[in-house]
Structure formats: C-alpha cells, structure tokens
Amino acid sequence: MKFKNLLPLVFLLGSLASNAQVRASVSGRTYDLETVKLTVDGFVVTLNAEGLISDFNAPDLNGKVEYYEDAIFDKIKYGKLKSIGGIKIDYWDDSAFTREKAGKIKSIGNIAVDYWDDTAFTREKAGKVKKIGNLNVDYWGDDIMDNSRLGKLKTIGDISIDYGTKDIIDESKFKKLVKFGPVKLDYSNDKFIDKNRYGQLKSINGNSEKISVTVL
Template sequence: MKIKKLLLSAFLLGSVLIQAQTRANVSGRTYDLKSVNLSMDGFVITLDAEGLITDFHSPDLNGQVEYYDDKYFDQYRYGKLKSIGGVKVDYWDDLNKDSAKYGKLKSIGDIAVDYWDDSIFNKEKFGKVKKIGNQSVDYFPNDIIDNSRMGKLKSIGDISIDYGTKDIIDDSHYKKLIKFGPVSLDYWDDKFIEKNKFGQLKSINGNSKNISVIVL
C-alpha cells in the first residue's frame, strides 16, 4: 500500500517542473547525481540514481482515481494505481517473481517503460530502466581500472552523463557529476592557497530551459 500512496501523492502534486525540460538533481554534500526529472507527454517522471522510477505526476490531471483490487489474478498489480482521469497505469507481469520487470511500472498512458533483463552479461544494469517513452537509458559497465562509475547513469536519450574518475594528481572531481549533456560542473582543486574550498563545486555552465542541473 506504500506504493499506492506514493503514486497518488506524486500524481496530485503540482509542480513548476512541468515544462519541456530534463533536470538533473545533484547532492549538495557529495555532488553525486541523485535523480533526473524527465518531462514527456504532460508528465514529469523521476528516475533515481539506481535506475528506478520513484514517482510521476501531472499538475493538470484531474478525475476519478482507481486501483487494482484483484489480489488473486492481479497479484503483481494489487493495490497499485490503475488510473486517474482517463490515464491508465499498468505494470509488468512475469511467471518469475524475481525477474527484472515483475510488478514494475510498464506504462503511464501512452508512455511505455522497459527494463534491462540480462543478469549475465549486463548484471550491473539488471532491473534498471532501459527505456522511458522514446528515451533509451544506459549505465556504466564495470571498469577494471576504476569501477567507481559502475551502474551509474551513463545516458538518457541523447544526453550523455559522466563522473570524475580516479586521478593521482587531482582527485577533486572523484565520483562527482562533471557532465550532464551540455551542462558541465567544475570543482575547486587547490589544496594549498584555498584548501578550505577543495572539492567543493566551483561552477556550473550550460544550463538552459531545456536541460539543467541543480544542487540540492
């Protein structure tokens, strides 16, 4: 029932995010990517850093709210949001309850959602969102030299994402978001004169009405 309450509150939440914008939310403590808000077909869909959809909403959506209530034939959907107004919500079924998709969000109206389901060759992606609407989603694979990015968001549609990797000379960017599409982030790297600022965010460049990064 927790999912039921979460999706209902997300649906009813009015927000200024309902624009044709993709927004990255960055931690003000670690400067790592926390989540991404994707705007499509009148909805704002939030994808967290683990590659899961945490909520979705549309401030303009009104109407009756219904839930899946057949716990025998719809176990994978039981208690979850079924529709609000004329928009239907559906979830993935599977004979294997431990599969990558079982019980996860399948569609919001005309927006389809798919997941990575290869647990052998793409185990770092297993169960994570693979596609939302027409936006493909990918993640960093394991790296023998530096696997600090493994499993993190690598791209959403044509937006490429990157993080600082190990650097013996300068570790000010390590594990921090440094690129989100056209937006770049830089960090203070002076360990001597301005050592109190070392590792802190120094600048953000490239924000626009279409793609932006904010620090929470």
C-alpha cells in the same frame, strides 16, 4: 475499501515551475546525481539514481483515483495505483521472462516503460529502466581500471552523463557529476590557498531552458 501504502508513485508532488524539458538534481553533500525529471508526452517522469521511476506528474492529471483490488488475478499489482482520471498505470507481471521487471511500472497512459534484463553483459543494469517512451536509457558498465561509475546513469536519449574518476593527483571530482549533456560542473582543487573548499562545487555552466542541473 482502504489500503495501506497504496501509492508507490508520489504523483502530483513538486511543480512544473521550471520549463526545462530535462532537469537533473545533484546532492549538495556528495555532488552525485540523484534524480532526473524527463518531459515525455506531456508528463514529467522522475528517474532516480537507482534507475527506477520514483514519480510522475502532469499539469492536468485530475479525476477519480483507482487501485488494483484483485489480490488473486492481480497479485503483483494488488494495492498499486491503477488510474487517475482517464490515465491508466500498468505494471509488469511476474514470469520467467520478466523477473527483473516484475511489479515495476510498465506504462503510464501511452508511455511504455521497459527495463534491462539480467545477463552476463548487463548485471549492473538488471532491473533498471531501459526505455521511457522513445528515450533510451543506459548505465556505465564494468571497467577493469576504475569501477567508480559502475551502474550509474550514462545516457538518457542523446544526453551523455559522466562522473569524476580516480586520479592520483586530483581527487576533487571523484565520483561526482562532471557532465550532464551540455552542462559542465567543476570542483575546487586547491589544496593550499583555499583548502577548506577542496572538492566543493566551484561552477556550473551550460544550463538552459531545455537541459538544466540544480544542486539540492
């Protein structure tokens, strides 16, 4: 039986050419964080800027591909990827207690995935990834002074993430990624001599085999 749009996960795309355990990608247009590739239990799991898993990959992910085919008992999973070889993919069911998680990835093999609930204190995080395996994921909350970071990735495990906030004198970094763990990004703030480059990325420092940031 053939189904349309059966692959919510773009698995086996991209490569493991980079040995970095954590690899972040930044937009070359907005300099905002777009994706983060995390190595978890042998899998490279991609977390997008919306706080959702967009794909996963593994060097030995081979075998028969199966899908959820029971439209009655697996209604919310129907047509979604079920397994590749011996690796099973599961999704959260829809219930009064899992409304923000319903239909989202619950596990990839032995890697469990959980999501933030919708409460008065987590509205900006609701439905976003909270945990991948042993990695906790958090997002910037409400700030009465400046909400330009609201809902953006704040921490992944022990990696802290920050963005340029409002500055009356210097807006060159506003809403742009400035810190991803040990990696620092700086932007041109010369409005006079080199004004054509104002706001453009000037430098990246701190990249290593373990953690790296690339601009696409």
